[in-house]
Amino acid sequence: MKIQKSRLALAGIILITILSCNQTEDVTAVDENVTLSLAFEQFDKNNTDIYLDGSNVVIETNGLPNHTTPYWGAGNALYVAPQAGFQATPSLITGFDGSATLTVPVNPKKASSATSTSLGSIGIAITGAAIFNDSEGNGPLNSAAVSLDYTGAHIGPGVYHYHTEPYAFTNDDDKLVGIMADGFFIYGRKCNSTGNYPTDLDASNGHTTITKYATDPTYHYHIDNDLYLNKYYIIFPGKYQGTPNAIR
Ligand SMILES: [Zn+2]
Numbered sequence: 001m002k003i004q005k006s007r008l009a010l011a012g013i014i015l016i017t018i019l020s021c022n023q024t025e026d027v028t029a030v031d032e033n034v035t036l037s038l039a040f041e042q043f044d045k046n047n048t049d050i051y052l053d054g055s056n057v058v059i060e061t062n063g064l065p066n067h068t069t070p071y072w073g074a075g076n077a078l079y080v081a082p083q084a085g086f087q088a089t090p091s092l093i094t095g096f097d098g099s100a101t102l103t104v105p106v107n108p109k110k111a112s113s114a115t116s117t118s119l120g121s122i123g124i125a126i127t128g129a130a131i132f133n134d135s136e137g138n139g140p141l142n143s144a145a146v147s148l149d150y151t152g153a154h155i156g157p158g159v160y161h162y163h164t165e166p167y168a169f170t171n172d173d174d175k176l177v178g179i180m181a182d183g184f185f186i187y188g189r190k191c192n193s194t195g196n197y198p199t200d201l202d203a204s205n206g207h208t209t210i211t212k213y214a215t216d217p218t219y220h221y222h223i224d225n226d227l228y229l230n231k232y233y234i235i236f237p238g239k240y241q242g243t244p245n246a247i248r
């Protein structure tokens, strides 16, 4: 009799557990569409402010990198001496207001056609600084490449921005790099889904797989794995596959 009672109690506990589990799942399913991606946890909290606004997510940044570079200028706590061969542009980070805001859908969709990027910010990196494309002024990046610091960034003119693989926080790996203006995340040259270089990328170095921060397959980009000038990996040389939003 005693045993039966305990069994009954145990069955009750199991039933309650099952009910609570179901309840939790339901709540999660309802909230899923308006929950911030865990990827946003990777963004620097001092430099960015990220919040939901209805079905959109707003990313506000002060535009400052959270790491060392010669572009902070001698005397700054984050100043680092330049690498050999480096030719600085005459500008310093402290001379510009890099603050910007990007608003994108929480669940961005691919557009019916791709859109070319333009000069200026095309994405926001997890450090808070801007991501630019493969052009400088109206030409290719090659003549300005000597002014890129050790982490593929410079100022010229305007805000501090990355053109090539930003070694300060990703180097031949699958780390999150930032978010592009169309709301899709961009990762390092390797993909978390396989632990290796993806082989199924589209013309924008994008594909749909699971990521570190989503168990459902999600469209995302990777840094271009083709060497540029035998030395650099351009972050985003292609077109947006989604609908770009202004970063300003
Ligand atoms: Zn540039």
Ligand SMILES: [Zn+2]
Binding pocket: 187, 190, 191, 192, 193, 198, 207, 209, 220, 221, 222
């Ligand atoms: Zn991937």
